[in-house]
Amino acid sequence: SSELTQDPAVSxxxxxxxxxxxxxxxxxxxxxxxxxxxxGQAPVLVMYGKNNRPSGIPDRFSGSSSANTASLTITGAxxxxxxxxxxNTRDVSGDHLVFGGGTKLTVx
Amino acid sequence: xxxxxxxxxxxxxxxxxxxxxxxxxxxxxxxxxxxxxxIRQAPGKGLEWIGSIYYGGSTLYSPSLKSRVTxxxxxxxxxxxxxxxxxTAADTAVYYCARxxxxxxxxxxxxxGQGTLVTVSS
Numbered sequence: 162s163s164e165l166t167q168d169p170a171v172s173x174x175x176x177x178x179x180x181x182x183x184x185x186x187x188x189x190x191x192x193x194x195x196x197x198x199x200x201g202q203a204p205v206l207v208m209y210g211k212n213n214r215p216s217g218i219p220d221r222f223s224g225s226s227s228a229n230t231a232s233l234t235i236t237g238a239x240x241x242x243x244x245x246x247x248x249n250t251r252d253v254s255g256d257h258l259v260f261g262g263g264t265k266l267t268v269x
Numbered sequence: 270x271x272x273x274x275x276x277x278x279x280x281x282x283x284x285x286x287x288x289x290x291x292x293x294x295x296x297x298x299x300x301x302x303x304x305x306x307x308i309r310q311a312p313g314k315g316l317e318w319i320g321s322i323y324y325g326g327s328t329l330y331s332p333s334l335k336s337r338v339t340x341x342x343x344x345x346x347x348x349x350x351x352x353x354x355x356x357t358a359a360d361t362a363v364y365y366c367a368r369x370x371x372x373x374x375x376x377x378x379x380x381x382g383q384g385t386l387v388t389v390s391s
Contacts, residue, residue, distance in 0.1 A: 194377030196316075203365055203384050204316065209377035247316050251376045256329050258376055260308075260316040 165261035172267040183248030193231030271295035273382035287353040291366030304369040309362040
């Protein structure tokens, strides 16, 4: 399958922990990456590879992968973490890339 | 500091060709370390990968857009271009240019342009 599946919406109480998941056959072969997009802004890379944070991304963000699922965990969610999260990887059936449908994270 | 800036017409007529340019600053499109890609986002929708190019000219395109898309590099201007032919209203979107490091098993875009809105309408 060339699809990456994400839950459309997730909420978390301020300061609590939340995990956002991305499922797809491609993730059995390739690592996923994660982006946060806030309204009216370009996406920002927050996680890639096994568990790699770009410079400037807080260490409350962590990543993991198991079987066909990539996960992004925010430990101690902050108000500024609110936005749309997208996963991304290479399609296993061909030489192209795919994005998940996105998960809207609300911090309560 | 590495930056990407998209530019091009904000309005394109149906059936015509959408043409955008991404100007790269702080890096070179000749770099063997990166792919240069285009991603779009229709209003209120998610991200859609369009395609990418490597300096040597190797291109990859989305299967759903492959028949209409051309991505190229202009080394003299340090730019990456996108052409999408036979556009319809469904091609209305914000178009982003982005950089992807050449890595094994990891596929990610670490630098993005601010995006440019293209509306397809008569």
